[in-house]
Amino acid sequence: MSGPSDLNLWHRIEGYNFDQPDINLPFSARLARENGWPPEFAQRVVEEYKKFVYLMCVSDEMLTPSQEVDEAWHLHLVYTRSYWDNFCRRVLGRDIHHEPTEGGAAENSKFHDCYRRTKERYQEEFGTMPPSDIWPGEQIRFGDAERHTVVETSRLPYVTKSQLGTAAFYAFFVLWAGWSLDWNSSAWMLIVGMAAFVALTRLLPVGRPRRNR
Secondary structure, three states: OOOOOOOHEEEEEOOOOOOOOOOOOHHHHHHHHHHHOHHHHHHHHHHHHHHHHHHHHHHHOOOOOOHHHHHHHOOOOHHHHHHHHHHHHHOOOOOOOOOOOOHHHHHHHHHHHHHHHHHOOOOOOOOOOOOOOOOOHHHHHHHHHHHOOOOOOOHHHOOOOHHHOOOOOOOHHHHHHHOOOOOOHHHHHHHHHHHHHHHHHHHHOOOOOOOOO
């Protein structure tokens, strides 16, 4: 086949812009940030997500996305008005629901088959195999390599150079005071403990404001 079987539908999907203008964190940038991907890779995942949605629309059988495409789908569902009102009803002309697995060996086997069939339908409709870095083999897609936890680094505790310098100053000052007063060993143990406590309280912030998501 030279191209998608439903060109009108594909052109509507292909032309849909996920990144709204004049916003600080567009869709693809958020997708990249939340998954630790380079921006260029996230943009490619969005394009593959469009192709997967197209396949869902023109296929009567159950299809399964890659992990990367599924991340884009999950994120799109968060934008409820964009997903249901604009994308599904205006662009696709139908609702596309995300059905989770029910678990168990039978379900795993079913999703393996659906994933393999999805890549076959991809080749039938687009005339090429899907890119392997976004659509890996089944062993990678459903194996331990894909069972990972995404950590959003913006929420982790952090230490700035300024905090590090301040902590060092306080610790040095407390130790210097103890040395100047010629305290005994017990007092020295107390003062060292105090210095460590002061340094830690200067390094570890009580809380960090969340960025708007």
